[in-house]
Amino acid sequence: MRAIDFSPLFRSSVGFDRMSRMLDAAMQQAERVDNYPPYNIEKTSDDAYRITLAVAGFAQDDIEITAQENQLVVKASHNAEAEQEKTYLHRGIAGRAFERSFQLADHIRVVSAEMENGLLHISLEREIPEELKPRRIEVKAAGGQKWLGKAA
Numbered sequence: 741m742r743a744i745d746f747s748p749l750f751r752s753s754v755g756f757d758r759m760s761r762m763l764d765a766a767m768q769q770a771e772r773v774d775n776y777p778p779y780n781i782e783k784t785s786d787d788a789y790r791i792t793l794a795v796a797g798f799a800q801d802d803i804e805i806t807a808q809e810n811q812l813v814v815k816a817s818h819n820a821e822a823e824q825e826k827t828y829l830h831r832g833i834a835g836r837a838f839e840r841s842f843q844l845a846d847h848i849r850v851v852s853a854e855m856e857n858g859l860l861h862i863s864l865e866r867e868i869p870e871e872l873k874p875r876r877i878e879v880k881a882a883g884g885q886k887w888l889g890k891a892a
Contacts, residue, residue, distance in 0.1 A: 762843050776838055777816075787866040788851075791842060796858035797835040803860060807850045812842040812862070847872075 779793040795803065795816060804815045817837035844864070851863040 774838075776834060776836065777840065779840065781842075784863075789848070789864040789866075791862040791864065793840065793860045793862075794858065795855070795860045797833050800855055803855075805850070805853050805862065807844075810844045810846065810848075812844055812850060812864075813839065814841075814860070814862070815839045 777794050779791060782790050782792070784790050791812075793814060798816050798818070802816050802818055806813045806815075815838070818835055845866070847868050848864050848866050851865045853860065853862045855861075
């Protein structure tokens with residue numbers, strides 16, 4: 741694997757410490773490729789997203805979804821006792837336990853999760869707090885008088 745130096749990006753930026761950690765984690769995760777279960781990430785509108793995981797063979801009770809800080813974790817496992825009671829002649833449907841995590845950007849929250857036809861859909865939405873939205877700043881003249889931009 742070749743190393744990528746991101747230090748030039750961070751020389752002129754402040755407060756992006758989390759991004760460097762996220763890039764490091766992504767590079768480490770790329771080394772251990774695990775494509776199970778397959779998933780899609782789609783943008784459904786400007787501020788809405790949906791993650792869809794193929795979870796055939798899992799029941800709703802087998803799946804645990806946790807959102808903490810800026811990470812979404814989806815875990816699933818079968819009831820081991822129920823699996824031991826079955827005798828398979830051929831087992832082609834992968835039903836192994838898994839844990840899949842997704843890094844979420846700031847102000848992304850999980851709206852809902854639903855299962856449909858063996859697919860788990862997780863809806864996400866970006867909610868920017870009012871105090872972080874752009875606002876107009878009034879320019880005043882020295883001495884507290886309002887500056888109108890014209891000669892008086």
